[in-house]
Amino acid sequence: MTEMIKVSGLAKHFGPIRAVDGISFAVARGEVLGFLGPNGAGKSTTMKMITGFLEPTGGSAEVCGFDVGRQPIEVKRRIGYLPEGAPAYGDMTPLGFLGFCADVRGLKGADRKAKIEAAIDRTTLGGVLYQPIDTLSKGFKRRVGLAQALLHDPEVLVLDEPTDGLDPNQKHEVRTLIGSMAKDKAIIISTHILEEVDALCSRAVVIAGGQIVADGTPAELEARSRLHNAVTVRL
Numbered sequence: 001m002t003e004m005i006k007v008s009g010l011a012k013h014f015g016p017i018r019a020v021d022g023i024s025f026a027v028a029r030g031e032v033l034g035f036l037g038p039n040g041a042g043k044s045t046t047m048k049m050i051t052g053f054l055e056p057t058g059g060s061a062e063v064c065g066f067d068v069g070r071q072p073i074e075v076k077r078r079i080g081y082l083p084e085g086a087p088a089y090g091d092m093t094p095l096g097f098l099g100f101c102a103d104v105r106g107l108k109g110a111d112r113k114a115k116i117e118a119a120i121d122r123t124t125l126g127g128v129l130y131q132p133i134d135t136l137s138k139g140f141k142r143r144v145g146l147a148q149a150l151l152h153d154p155e156v157l158v159l160d161e162p163t164d165g166l167d168p169n170q171k172h173e174v175r176t177l178i179g180s181m182a183k184d185k186a187i188i189i190s191t192h193i194l195e196e197v198d199a200l201c202s203r204a205v206v207i208a209g210g211q212i213v214a215d216g217t218p219a220e221l222e223a224r225s226r227l228h229n230a231v232t233v234r235l
């Protein structure tokens with residue numbers, strides 16, 4: 001197995017709050033890993049450490065064999081990140097925003113143009129390129145975020161609650177899009193919903209209170225959850 005994301009003993013404490021408390025897992029190429037947990041479990045904090053936006057208190061994260069803390073430039077080249085919520089810069093158009101992101105990534109000339117066009121095609125943003133992001137539906141806003149994450153054709157995608165707040169049709173569209181990208185990448189998506197893991201993921205880890213409490217295939221996790229419910233009801 002080629003490990004594209006490797007997290008070892010990763011921890012983040014905010015004063016007395018143990019947001020992430022020593023977790024370890026790996027994601028291979030071709031795998032979509034679900035990162036499942038309730039509100040406040042530590043999902044976003046973990047994702048921010050994998051992408052280099054937050055420095056861990058302990059442990060380490062590697063992306064494509066590069067250490068996130070020590071080799072941030074190598075990591076940023078290989079990783080695409082969809083943060084939680086709508087993209088910033090809502091007064092920009094999708095085209096302006098993607099152009100800005102391309103500049104931040106140092107893309108130039110024909111390569112810049114080709115990569116922007118490919119991201120627009122992939123996320124079917126062609127019809128809304130010139131409308132301010134703030135005026136778009138939640139589904140289109142999420143696609144703008146995904147286009148930004150895909151722009152430099154990264155090998156690893158970290159997607160924080162990619163379908164949160166979307167209606168059922170929009171959820172389906174975004175899941176289909178993520179599924180279509182899975183073949184040659186390693187993807188981690190955070191979610192509250194077991195059904196989402198079922199629809200998209202080959203495997204999931206469950207985090208609660210900053211610690212991993214279960215992992216397995218969606219079917220294994222569902223069986224465990226049914227067993228847990230049955231035992232709890234009997235008690």
Ligand code: ATP
Pocket residue numbers: 014017018019020037038039040041042043044045046084
């Ligand atoms: P959600 O599904 O609601 O986004 P989450 O699983 O992503 O939740 P995190 O946002 O990672 O959870 O938060 C984990 C814990 O760390 C929570 O108790 C949160 O309040 C706390 N926390 C997160 N960021 C900070 C911060 N900057 N300072 C202090 N505490 C924080």
